[in-house]
Amino acid sequence: MDFAYPPEAETFRGELRAWLEANLEPRFRDLGQGLSLDREGIELLREWNRRLAEAGYAAIHWPEAYGGRDAGLLEQVVLAEENDRAGAPPTLNPIGLANIAPAILQHGREDQKRRYLPPMQRGDEIWSQGFSEPGAGSDLAGLETRAVDEGDCFRVTGQKVWNSLGEWADWCQLLVRSDPDKPRHAGISCLLLDMKLPGIEVRPTTTITGESEFAEIFLDDVRVPKDALLGEPDGGWAVAMTTLTSERAGVATLHLGVSRRIARLAETVRARSTPVGPVAREKLARLYLHGRLLERLSQRALSAILSGRAGPEGSLVKLVWSEVEQEIGETAAELLGREALGGEWARTRLAARSYSIAGGTTQVNKNIVAQRVLGLPRDR
Numbered sequence: 375m376d377f378a379y380p381p382e383a384e385t386f387r388g389e390l391r392a393w394l395e396a397n398l399e400p401r402f403r404d405l406g407q408g409l410s411l412d413r414e415g416i417e418l419l420r421e422w423n424r425r426l427a428e429a430g431y432a433a434i435h436w437p438e439a440y441g442g443r444d445a446g447l448l449e450q451v452v453l454a455e456e457n458d459r460a461g462a463p464p465t466l467n468p469i470g471l472a473n474i475a476p477a478i479l480q481h482g483r484e485d486q487k488r489r490y491l492p493p494m495q496r497g498d499e500i501w502s503q504g505f506s507e508p509g510a511g512s513d514l515a516g517l518e519t520r521a522v523d524e525g526d527c528f529r530v531t532g533q534k535v536w537n538s539l540g541e542w543a544d545w546c547q548l549l550v551r552s553d554p555d556k557p558r559h560a561g562i563s564c565l566l567l568d569m570k571l572p573g574i575e576v577r578p579t580t581t582i583t584g585e586s587e588f589a590e591i592f593l594d595d596v597r598v599p600k601d602a603l604l605g606e607p608d609g610g611w612a613v614a615m616t617t618l619t620s621e622r623a624g625v626a627t628l629h630l631g632v633s634r635r636i637a638r639l640a641e642t643v644r645a646r647s648t649p650v651g652p653v654a655r656e657k658l659a660r661l662y663l664h665g666r667l668l669e670r671l672s673q674r675a676l677s678a679i680l681s682g683r684a685g686p687e688g689s690l691v692k693l694v695w696s697e698v699e700q701e702i703g704e705t706a707a708e709l710l711g712r713e714a715l716g717g718e719w720a721r722t723r724l725a726a727r728s729y730s731i732a733g734g735t736t737q738v739n740k741n742i743v744a745q746r747v748l749g750l751p752r753d754r
């Protein structure tokens with residue numbers, strides 16, 4: 375590691391560890407995927423989220439004035455490490471807390487910050503992100519969901535896809551085309567959409583894991599009040615960029631789950647009655663090395679951010695992370711055979727297919743690495 379945790383971060387670690395020991399009851403531990411829970415799981419996660427919020431640990435990167443701790447990046451990394459070590463579940467509102475709140479804090483009016491941030495922090499209101507459309511994903515500026523200014527409201531019509539947590543969301547950070555005559559990036563606005571408004575239909579999407587972590591959202595002539603606008607009219611691209619670039623601590627801690635899963639796989643293989651042959655050993659050793667490589671890449675990304683020279687490291691980490699996650703699933707299937715056809719290992723293998731699409735596809739990240747790391751010419 376080419377950086378050291380400052381004493382303040384270690385003090386924070388000690389306090390947090392003690393708090394987790396006192397508060398993380400077994401019923402909360404390893405609750406797992408917030409995105410794939412049923413109603414009962416959602417309510418348990420909400421209870422945990424409230425407990426975190428009351429202790430000031432739900433959104434430590436937020437300003438103190440809005441219930442955060444003004445925590446720096448290293449403290450956020452410490453929080454992720456300690457949560458991982460203790461087996462604490464994720465928050466109920468991961469997208470809201472990490473991605474949408476920074477946009478509200480940067481572009482929102484004071485009344486919007488006071489209205490939306492406290493219930494988001496406690497998990498009382500769940501938020502989703504409505505950016506992608508059937509014809510706009512990697513090329514987000516091509517979005518077509520239309521918002522027409524009608525004086526007292528926007529009339530919104532269109533469709534969103536891949537809306538994580540859409541089934542449960544109370545609010546959605548929605549990108550709309552507010553002026554089709556302006557250049558693509560300049561005609562987009564951002565609305566804070568109340569999902570209870572008439573004209574909104576949410577259709578959960580069942581994935582190959584059998585869960586419905588996403589939904590499609592259909593908007594049919596929805597009357598959205600004018601004060602739902604976040605940022606300037608037609609200034610939605612800047613809001614979207616704040617949201618999309620606010621995942622720095624997330625990128626720097628992606629390796630934690632990977633290391634845990636690799637260690638568990640090695641343990642499972644070791645505990646079996648069948649002897650571990652040379653092929654299995656080699657596969658596990660290779661997987662372990664790839665996990666460590668990811669850890670080093672994450673640490674380099676963190677160092678770069680801390681020293682103010684963040685570059686394409688995030689793309690590299692995302693790229694390698696999705697590959698290692700997929701390798702874990704494939705290796706588990708090869709080494710455990712029938713045992714990996716159900717339960718945790720089957721879910722790991724199937725869920726990991728989506729990781730090379732979510733949050734920037736492998737191909738788009740490879741383009742970034744080709745241009746900004748290898749200095750190759752831009753893709754035409």
Ligand SMILES: Cc1cc2nc3c(=O)[nH]c(=O)nc-3n(C[C@H](O)[C@H](O)[C@H](O)COP(=O)(O)OP(=O)(O)OC[C@H]3O[C@@H](n4cnc5c(N)ncnc54)[C@H](O)[C@@H]3O)c2cc1C
Pocket residue numbers: 502503504505506507508509510511512513535536537538539728729731732733734735736737738741753
């Ligand atoms: C797990 C998961 C969670 C998600 N959650 C959300 C969410 O909450 N909210 C939301 O709005 N969206 C969400 N998404 C959507 C995600 O942002 C998009 O899937 C992603 O941006 C890709 O867009 P697309 O699916 O339209 O594919 P496209 O952009 O149409 O890409 C199709 C194929 O073309 C390739 N491609 C595209 N452009 C290039 C290029 N320039 N060069 C080379 N190849 C290229 C891609 O790599 C891909 O293989 C989620 C997706 C996943 C998988």
